Amino acid sequence: MKTEKGCVVAPKGFYAAGKSTGLKRKRKDMSLIYSEKPCNVAAVFTTNEVKASSVLHNMELYNKGKKARAIIINSGNANACTGEEGLNNTYKMAEETAACLALKPEDVYVNSTGVIGVQLPMDTIISGIREVSLALDDDIVSGINCAEGILTTDTFIKDKAVEIIIDDKKVKIGGIAKGSGMIHPNMATMLSFITTDVNIDDAVFKDLLKEIADDTYNMISVDGDTSTNDSVIALANGMAGNELLTKEHKDYNVFKDAFTFVCKHLATQIVKDGEGATKFMAVNVLNADTKENAKKIAKSIIGSSLVKTAFFGEDANWGRVLCAAGYSGVKFNPNIVTLSFKSAKGEIELYKDGIALDFDEEKALEILQQVEIEIDINMNMGNEKATAWGCDLSYEYVKINGEYRS
Template sequence: MKIIDAGITTPKGFKAAGFFGGIRRKKDDMSLIYSEVPANCAAVFTKNTVKAAPILLDIEILKNTNLIQAIVINSGNANACTGKKGLEDAKTMVETVREVLKLDKDRVLVSSTGVIGSPLPIDKITKSIKENYKKLGNTIEDSNNVANAIMTTDTFQKKASVEIEIEGKKVTIAGIAKGSGMIHPNMGTMLAYITTDINISHKLLDELLKESTKDSYNMISVDGDTSTNDSLIVLANKMAGNKEINIKDENYYKFKEAFDYINLSLAKQIIKDGEGAGKFIEVNIKGAKTKKDAREFAKSVISSSLVKTAFFGEDANWGRIVCALGYTEIDFSLEKFSINIENKENKIDLMKDGIPLVFSEEKALEILKMKEIKVNISLGEGTESATAWGCDLSYDYVKINGSYRS
């Protein structure tokens, strides 16, 4: 696997464009991602019972087909809780793209992100699509324009790209994402899009996507809030020219490694850009009875507001971590429990085999002052492990979200 500095248009046959649609004051707020040929599509969406109109429409479209050729995206307005009109507007966006690109029915998906409860300026959007679809291109600049246009409170682009070789054919995988707040996925991520030119069956692509999210996007948390608009969409257009992967052979696992890398990289970038975040925190659970238990323990710790604020305050309050493990209501024995914290230079044990340790507060503070911190927890109950990623919770998070609509 070769990590490359590329963009969403680097896989063969993909083009993209980012442009201004009139939703926001000045910043580009519209994007198009396009494949020259219909691509196998796999997607996961928010588990929030309140789903935005684009999510509802995409779910219906994907009931009818596995092949998608374009995605239209807007930022600045979530088109959520907007009733019948919101669904009509989402359909209008899809239909406008279908018409200008001359695509068959059910070949276009739609995503939105931004403020909840406001109607889309749909006339401005359709006008902009008709004027700007011709900007579709496959340069790095085109890719960067899309990565910028999908951002809301993000402070930097989230992107990742890799190359692998399968049967002598170069296969490229590229992804972009947005997200820095309302981050506590229970499916995939905030908004993320992955393009690849690999030839893989829809069945395996769909299965791989669902599995890959379990240890990437579903293991991150900024603030514990699951968005109404979370979407992760993958397009595989087969243009690399490899023989179709339809069994879990060596080629499948080679692709899986690269695909998992893309998802984990994007997930970590989202955390590092958490609203108001100053610290990147990794929670490692070892010795759980089951994989499910390990994931729940790790996610419970990283999602705890009390744990997050302790890290913001640089306080080695391990009691909050133990308490967060208990939120899961999964039984474990404190007599087998151990915990330490570390960064690249230092490590300190806080509790060993259920016994609280006398530790140097000064050394603990040195670790907690760092930008990246690991929390290592051993349960001694079994052999399963899991890792979750998150950030601290700061005053700035409150400031950003206290005035989000303005």
């Protein structure tokens, strides 16, 4: 596997663009991804009962199992809690994109992110779609522009592309993401779009994204809130020309590993750009009895406000970590658990066999002063493991999210 440039335009036959079209002041606010050939689609959508119009639209398309050709995304307005008018506007976005690209509306997935409860300014949206359609290209800059157009309050673009070899053919996977941006009044929203030129069985592609999303996008936490718009959509246009990829294909795992690599990279980039984050934390749950329980424990720890503030304060507060494991809903014996913190500056064991260990406070502080920190919790119950990624809870988080909307 080697790293490539160009994110979503790295795979063969994909074009992209990102433009400033007037939805946001002086920043890119409209992105488009287009494939020469029809694509198999794999997607996961927010489990929130309150779904944005675009999510409802995309889920309907997805459930029909049809191929897709394009994804249009606007930032600056989430088109959520906007009722019938909002749904109509989503459909108009698909229609206009289709018209510009000589496609059918059902070939187009639509995504929106930004302020909620406000109707889309459709004149701006329509002219924006025309503008961004004209800008489509397959050069690296167009990929980067596309990555930029989906951002809200993200402080950097999230993109990645890799190349692998399947059946002696070059296969590429590229992706972009946006993270937990806050716009008044809004909530954290995660969007990620992936393109690949692999030739892959449709059902296999769909299952694989679901599996990988559960281990990557669904294992990150900035503040535990699931938004109305969260979506991951992947397109595969088959233009690499490999033999159809199924689970039995000898290179299935080569593709799976590369796909996982791209998703994990994008997911962890989202966390690193978490609102007000000063630390990046990975919680590794080791030797749990089941994979599901390992995930539950990891997510409970990474989601604890007390754990998050302790890491912001560079405090070796293992008690809060153990406590968060304790209320994860997983049964375990605290008397056989071991707990340690590690970073580039070393590792320190804090708890073992039901009791606190004496530890060197200076060494602990040195470890915790690093930006990237790992928490290892060994349940000593079985052989399953899971990792969750998150960030600390800082003054800045409260500031960003508590500021009056005006």
